[in-house]
Amino acid sequence: MPALPLDDAGPYVAAAYLVFLALILVYVAIMAGKLARIARELGEVSELVARRDRSRSERAEEEAVPR
Amino acid sequence: MFARGLKPLSIASVILVIGSFALVFFYAPNDADQGFIQKIFYLHVPLAIVALFGFVAGGIWALRYLRDGDRADDLRSYVAIHLSLIFGVAVLATGSIWAKASWGHWWLWDEPTLVSFLIVFLLYACYTPLRFSIEDPERQARTAAVFAIVGGAFVPLNFLAVRMAEQLTHPRVLSATGGSMPGEMRLTFIVALVGMAVLFVTLCKYELTSKQASMQLRSLKRRLADDEDSWAPTRRSAAPQQL
Numbered sequence: 437m438p439a440l441p442l443d444d445a446g447p448y449v450a451a452a453y454l455v456f457l458a459l460i461l462v463y464v465a466i467m468a469g470k471l472a473r474i475a476r477e478l479g480e481v482s483e484l485v486a487r488r489d490r491s492r493s494e495r496a497e498e499e500a501v502p503r
Numbered sequence: 504m505f506a507r508g509l510k511p512l513s514i515a516s517v518i519l520v521i522g523s524f525a526l527v528f529f530y531a532p533n534d535a536d537q538g539f540i541q542k543i544f545y546l547h548v549p550l551a552i553v554a555l556f557g558f559v560a561g562g563i564w565a566l567r568y569l570r571d572g573d574r575a576d577d578l579r580s581y582v583a584i585h586l587s588l589i590f591g592v593a594v595l596a597t598g599s600i601w602a603k604a605s606w607g608h609w610w611l612w613d614e615p616t617l618v619s620f621l622i623v624f625l626l627y628a629c630y631t632p633l634r635f636s637i638e639d640p641e642r643q644a645r646t647a648a649v650f651a652i653v654g655g656a657f658v659p660l661n662f663l664a665v666r667m668a669e670q671l672t673h674p675r676v677l678s679a680t681g682g683s684m685p686g687e688m689r690l691t692f693i694v695a696l697v698g699m700a701v702l703f704v705t706l707c708k709y710e711l712t713s714k715q716a717s718m719q720l721r722s723l724k725r726r727l728a729d730d731e732d733s734w735a736p737t738r739r740s741a742a743p744q745q746l
Contacts, residue, residue, distance in 0.1 A: 445539040448604035452543045452597040453524070456550070459593050463706065470713050477720045484727045 504575065505711035516705040519698030523691065531691040540604045545691055547597040549699040550590050551620065555658055557587030557703060558627060562655015565648035577644040578743045580651050582710045584630050586703060591624040615668040619661050626654055634741035644743060718746055 527545045534541035564580035567573065598617065599609045611617055633650055637643040684692065722745070 445604060448540055448600050449542045452546055452600045455596045455600070456546055456593050459589060459596075463589060467709060467713060470717070474713070474716050474720060477717070477724065481720060481724055481727060484724065488727065 505708055505715050509705070509708050509712060512701065512705045512708060516698065516702040519694065519701050523695035523698040526691040526694055531688050532685070534688075537605060540601065543597055543601040543604075545695040547594060547601055548692070549696040550597065551594045552696060553699045553703045554587045554590035554594055555623070555662065556700075557583050557590065558623065558658045559655045561587065561651045562653075562658075565651035565655070568644065568648050569652070574644065574743060574746045577648065578711060578714060578746065579707075580648065581634070581741075581743055582707050582714070584627055584651060584654075586706055586710065588624070588627055588630075590699075590703065591620075591627070594620065595624065615665045619665045623654075623658055623661055626657065630654070631741045635739070638739060640744055714742060715746065718744065 523545065527542050531542075531545070533539055534544075561580045561584035564576045564583060568576035568580060598620075602611065602617075603609045630647065630650060634643055634647045637646055
C-alpha cells in the first residue's frame with residue numbers, strides 16, 4: 437500500500453502512543469492501589485503493637501501493686 | 504533488597520522514554536516508503552524485543568529457583584513474566600494499529616511474525632491462572648518454574664523459526680547484516696530500545712519492592728497476632744506469598 441498522508445497517519449500514530457501511555461497509567465494506578473493497601477495494613481500493625489504495649493504496661497502495673 | 508537503585512532508575516527511565524519520544528517526532532526523518540506511520544516502529548519494536556527478553560529472563564530466574572531454591576528468584580520470575588505480558592498487550596495493540604494503517608487490516612492470520620507473537624503471548628497468559636490453581640506455595644513455585652523454563656526456551660526457538668520462515672507482509676528491519684536504517688533512525692531506535700528496557704527494569708523493581716513490603720507486613724502481622732484472635736489467614740494468590 438502507498439504511504440498514508442500525514443493527516444491520515446497522524447491519528448493512528450497518536451493512538452499507538454496513547455495506548456502505551458494508557459497502559460502505563462493503568463499499571464501505575466494499580467500499583468497505587470497496592471500501596472494504599474500496604475499503608476492500611478501498616479496502620480493495622482501499628483494498632484496491634486500499641487494494643488500489645490498497653491496490655492503489657494497494664495499487666496506490669498498490676499504486678500507492681502502490693503497485695 | 505529490591506528497592507536499591509529504584510530512584511535513579513526511575514529518573515533514567517523517565518528521561519530515556521521522554522527523550523526517545525522527542526527523537527521520534529523531532530529528529531528521526533519520515534520513512535521514504537511508509538511515511539509518518541512508521542513512527543509506530545520506535546514504540547512497537549522495542550516493546551516487542553523487551554517483552555520477549557522479559558519472558559526469557561523469567562525462565563532464567565525460574566531455573567535459578569529450581570537450582571538454589573531461593574524464593575526471591577521465584578518472585579523475580581513471576582514479576583518478569585507478569586510485566587512482559589503487560590508489554591505484550593502493548594505490542595499487540597500498537598502492532599494492530601500499525602497493521603490497519605499500513606496494510607488495511609487489524610490482523611493477518613497468515614503472517615508468521617504476528618501469529619507467533621500471539622502464540623507466545625497466549626502461552627504466557629496461562630502462567631498466572633496456572634499459579635492461581637495451585638494452593639500449596641512450594642508446589643506452586645516449582646510448577647510455575649518448570650512452565651517458565653519451557654516457555655523461556657520456546658521464545659528464542661519460536662523467534663528463529665519465524666526468521667527462517669518465508670517473509671510475507673511483516674518487514675524485517677533488523678538483520679544480521681545491520682539492516683537498512685539510516686543513522687538518525689538507528690540512533691532513535693537504540694535510544695527507544697534502551698528506554699523501554701530501563702522502563703521494564705524500573706517497573707519490575709517497583710513491583711518487587713511492593714510485593715516484598717506486603718510480604719514483610721504480613722509476616723509481621725502474623726508474629727504480632729500470635730497472642731491475638733484477630734489474625735486472618737492470607738488469601739489465595741497467584742503471586743508468591745513469602746520469601
